[in-house]
Amino acid sequence: MSTTIAGPGAVDTDRLNALLGLMIGDLGATFNAGLVVLGDRLGLYRAMADGVPVTVEELARRTGTSAIYLRPWLSGQAAGGYVQYDPAAGTWSLTPEQSFVLAQPESPAFFAASMQLALATLRDVDQIEECFRTEAGFGWHEHDPELFEGTERFFRPGYVESLVGTWLPALDSVVAKLEAGGRVVDVGCGHGSSTVLMAQAFDRSTFLGVDYHEASITVARRRAAAAGLDGRVTFEVADASSLPPGSADLVTMFDCLHDLGDPAAAARAARGLLGADGTLMVVEPMAGDRIEDNLHPLGRVFYGASTMICTPCSLQQEGRRALGTQAGPAVLSSVLRDAGFGRVRVAATSPVNLVLEARP
Numbered sequence: 001m002s003t004t005i006a007g008p009g010a011v012d013t014d015r016l017n018a019l020l021g022l023m024i025g026d027l028g029a030t031f032n033a034g035l036v037v038l039g040d041r042l043g044l045y046r047a048m049a050d051g052v053p054v055t056v057e058e059l060a061r062r063t064g065t066s067a068i069y070l071r072p073w074l075s076g077q078a079a080g081g082y083v084q085y086d087p088a089a090g091t092w093s094l095t096p097e098q099s100f101v102l103a104q105p106e107s108p109a110f111f112a113a114s115m116q117l118a119l120a121t122l123r124d125v126d127q128i129e130e131c132f133r134t135e136a137g138f139g140w141h142e143h144d145p146e147l148f149e150g151t152e153r154f155f156r157p158g159y160v161e162s163l164v165g166t167w168l169p170a171l172d173s174v175v176a177k178l179e180a181g182g183r184v185v186d187v188g189c190g191h192g193s194s195t196v197l198m199a200q201a202f203d204r205s206t207f208l209g210v211d212y213h214e215a216s217i218t219v220a221r222r223r224a225a226a227a228g229l230d231g232r233v234t235f236e237v238a239d240a241s242s243l244p245p246g247s248a249d250l251v252t253m254f255d256c257l258h259d260l261g262d263p264a265a266a267a268r269a270a271r272g273l274l275g276a277d278g279t280l281m282v283v284e285p286m287a288g289d290r291i292e293d294n295l296h297p298l299g300r301v302f303y304g305a306s307t308m309i310c311t312p313c314s315l316q317q318e319g320r321r322a323l324g325t326q327a328g329p330a331v332l333s334s335v336l337r338d339a340g341f342g343r344v345r346v347a348a349t350s351p352v353n354l355v356l357e358a359r360p
């Protein structure tokens with residue numbers, strides 16, 4: 001039954017209750033970001049990865065944590081559908097899918113790090129509030145360092161799944177060049193997941209990863225050394241807009257073009273980095289061209305990231321273009337065409353990514 005309550009306007013109680021129900025879900029999800037980070041950091045999910053039911057005491061013993069804290073944590077996880085509870089046996093377990101998503105960092109569907117990323121941005125709400133008032137920016141480098149690690153851990157499984165097997169083969173003649181021995185520049189490389197994965201796949205090619213964030217470049221160098229790729233892979237601190245001309249076969253930009261203050265200048269720099277027959281690959285969050293195309297759960301995630309990370313990052317840099325995560329293929333393509341790329345197309349898509357190929 002629908003009734004109205006006196007107030008600033010006519011309130012439909014059904015719609016009101018539906019909205020409150022939505023917010024209760026969101027409130028639980030917001031708390032759950034902290035619970036997932038705890039489960040990930042403390043190895044709680046990993047200790048249950050085999051799917052064998054455990055008691056609270058057994059999980060406490062395995063993980064060196066307190067059963068008193070584990071009880072509400074496990075109950076909250078079960079209430080949210082992240083863990084199974086068997087009331088008769090008093091045990092807790094992960095289904096294969098829960099294990100895949102929460103307990104296995106190498107699985108292509110590993111999602112626990114998404115909460116590490118999201119929670120890191122929530123620590124900066126005060127600074128972003130001030131940005132709303134002043135239109136100032138807040139650089140990538142100014143965020144809580146958990147953002148950098150969370151981004152690496154969250155994005156890497158998708159790159160493992162798609163980069164070498166799907167995205168590069170979708171580009172015209174790039175794989176053949178890299179197999180023969182090409183030169184690749186990975187712009188905005190962060191911790192270097194994409195650079196290292198490409199280098200592991202193409203052992204005749206050389207790779208340069210660049211990022212303006214020095215701390216990320218330090219980590220990327222460690223990742224390359226750990227992978228035994230020293231020599232063929234180098235990382236340098238550099239701004240995407242001011243890279244010296246070169247003769248690379250492939251320039252890549254993974255989830256960074258929209259973060260830049262001046263994406264047009266970065267696209268021109270990428271054009272200058274490439275030889276006459278080179279290719280720029282731009283990987284961006286999946287988006288439609290119109291706001292109304294993006295009003296769904298994934299669009300909500302991306303608009304959240306856009307507000308907290310990407311827009312302030314761009315506004316902190318010269319150019320202040322603030323493309324945002326949901327720029328969409330039409331705007332992205334026009335940025336690339338204006339930079340001198342004559343042939344621009346969407347070469348591949350995944351549920352979360354848009355892969356653009358741009359050629360001179």
Ligand SMILES: C[S@@+](CC[C@H](N)C(=O)[O-])C[C@H]1O[C@@H](n2cnc3c(N)ncnc32)[C@H](O)[C@@H]1O
Nearest residue numbers: 140155188189190211212213239240254255256
């Ligand atoms: C969302 S992260 C993506 C990192 C990495 N490409 C990945 O996919 O894991 C965006 C990256 O762009 C970098 N970045 C932002 N502005 C930059 C600029 N002007 N020049 C170079 N890198 C920049 C940030 O430091 C950050 O590492």
